[in-house]
């Protein structure tokens with residue numbers, strides 16, 4: 001007898017098992033106005049894995065994340081998200097487990113930190129478990145929080161919704177290393193406890209490798225290095241040498 005499947009329910013998203021692929025790009029080319037800035041990227045994120053996407057300014061990291069999130073249409077190749085090539089319209093994807101934290105901060109400045117958390121898809125208690133620092137800031141207007149506190153608020157809200165896949169673009173821009181460590185530690189915990197698969201773009205190479213399972217390095221739109229984070233931690237000089245390449249001519 002063959003096993004029953006849930007194929008009948010279009011929107012069924014089963015809990016991912018540890019290591020199971022939750023996001024995959026095959027030969028993905030992406031860019032703007034038909035002009036590619038990334039070329040035939042192969043990337044994979046498993047459930048419970050934190051994966052770092054590294055590279056110099058202009059290497060194509062944000063373009064890749066925007067394309068994986070479906071905000072930007074790809075120019076070639078395929079994206080598989082929880083095994084589907086076209087999971088749902090963009091506005092439904094968060095409901096199905098895809099979380100995307102873009103480079104720009106996404107809090108509602110006029111509301112309190114607590115109300116910002118309430119507007120999320122997950123319980124406020126869980127958000128505060130991930131980022132306990134927010135407990136003492138709940139009544140404060142989000143717009144009055146520091147940059148680091150605002151990013152903690154964004155991340156806590158997103159993690160509390162228990163996404164299957166998290167794409168995070170340079171959350172740490174302009175933040176002190178200690179805050180960055182806190183943000184990364186919360187993502188690591190969510191990966192370990194909720195089997196979230198996270199793909200993180202991050203400039204602080206050593207900090208992000210410390211919490212990652214795997215890393216990819218982009219240079220001028222092409223993958224030039226990839227490997228388990230343990231190995232990549234021994235090659236940080238080589239990784240950083242690719243940062244000197246700068247943007248495409």
Ligand SMILES: Nc1ncnc2c1ncn2[C@@H]1O[C@H](COP(=O)(O)OP(=O)(O)OP(=O)(O)O)[C@@H](O)[C@H]1O
Pocket residue numbers: 032037055056057058059060061062063064247248
């Ligand atoms: N909206 C756009 N239209 C045209 N070209 C763009 C657009 N956004 C980015 N680019 C170009 O695409 C290339 C890759 O940019 P991208 O933002 O993906 O790089 P990045 O690696 O994320 O850099 P950074 O670390 O500075 O954010 C750059 O040459 C950039 O100028």
